[in-house]
Amino acid sequence: MIETLLERYVNGAEMQVWSEIIKLEDKINDSNHKEDVLKVIGVMMERIKYNLGLIHQELLNHDYQFSDYEQLNHYGYEEGIPINYRVSTLEMSKKVDIMTKNFESFGKLPLIVAEWYKNIDIVDFRGYFPALRSSVLLDPLFVHPLEAIVNTSILDYDNLEESYYLCFSPDQYGKEGISGGGGYGLYLKENVVADSLVVNFSNELTLVDYLRKAFKCGGFLGLNSLIIKNKNKPNYFVVGSDIKKHELIDNKIIEIAEFIASKTLMI
Template identity: 30%
Template sequence: MSVRPDWLNRYLAGERAQVWHELRQLGDRMRAPGLAEEAQAVCDEMAHRARRNIEMIIGRLDEQGYRFHENNDDQTPTEPFAPPGPEAETHLRWLEERLGPLPMTLSSWVRIVGDVWLVGTHPQWRNSADADPLVFEVEGTRHPAGGIREYAKEEIEYWQEDEQPGPFVLPVAPDHLHKANVSGGGPYGILLPDGCADAHFVGEVGMPLVDYLTWVFHNGGFPRPTNDNAQWDVLFQLRQELQPL
């Protein structure tokens, strides 16, 4: 690309799909001087928008009497959001030292958004935990000090012991069944190493991380249908005025 791209201004002007397409087409070549700074600026803006969306959703859920809790039998109350802690950058470096390059959207999320856990119960929508509520935790600021890093360290060691390891899947969330406190499959995660702009999210299906988040926010943070008509009234309120990514 001979001309310095104007990705951020185009993104802000509404050309989001085209900008993400161009970034993905470049792969890890967008880390070249003159491209990397502009690509990172787009990813950071995406993360700022995602954080505002999360804060709006949590505020609305609080107003509606939603109970945020762990995915256990006791439904232990928990905080739904933890902004980046002082060790966010350190944790990113720790991951990069062990796994190689991290996609820019992942690093932007860790530095700007933090950890989110929307699992809980809604007073008008009792099976809301069945709707695969948004969970995305990398730094682990909701957990005891070092807990999530120890978990990641164990997973990395298991991966490295494999004679022919494929890409590593960094766990970021329980699957939709475990969120509802039902035995299920493996966790959702991010494929690493990856030097591209947008991360590859691995859930029930794989897709770019921004596409996954767009789908989640389009559904107010609860993307899975639950066969409860109350879901649609709740989600209609939750998704109002959320910012596109």
């Protein structure tokens, strides 16, 4: 009996299944495919929420100091208190339709983006470890909240690609209040697709690739250059012991990232 995409995904073929889904491109809108793809994304989103909740709690456990760096996240507040992680409510998730309509003239939102905002409202892990030294930009996970996307047109135009992209996060400099580039974005396609290439980070990565990389770095994309492949888990990366004495960063930060990464789920 042939396994469905969902069965293969939950049985450990996450990367292969998502690669096959991406190759469907706009054929994903065929009724034969879309239902199966949305089921896969549903499981993926549950794992993503688990990972984000885990990272948030572990950062608190390790005395991480969250910082808004001049309040780049204007919508991430509740009664004046900054919110670092919050899942979407049903009311907020309904605004995804508004967001979709706002950008129709520029392109279609990838399915993974629409489902992200139906499930997750705020992710803002910017900050630092007060007691630990780091000259490395940690580039922590930050995704513009739903309200910011709905109420503003965070879009840019790429002359080379001749298409628009949705800016979903500041770059590693902007996250720390330093003047940076155009931020990380996602290309908007003419037709609905499952995923899209990330702009200004690496054009070889889709959003799901970007999130996988972030989780494998314990939530800190800036540690990506300091990771090595774990030979016992070929699809999994952790911070390697050979770089634990990196002169620009306190060894403890790497240990914390390694610990968090080891507890995340594969998406």
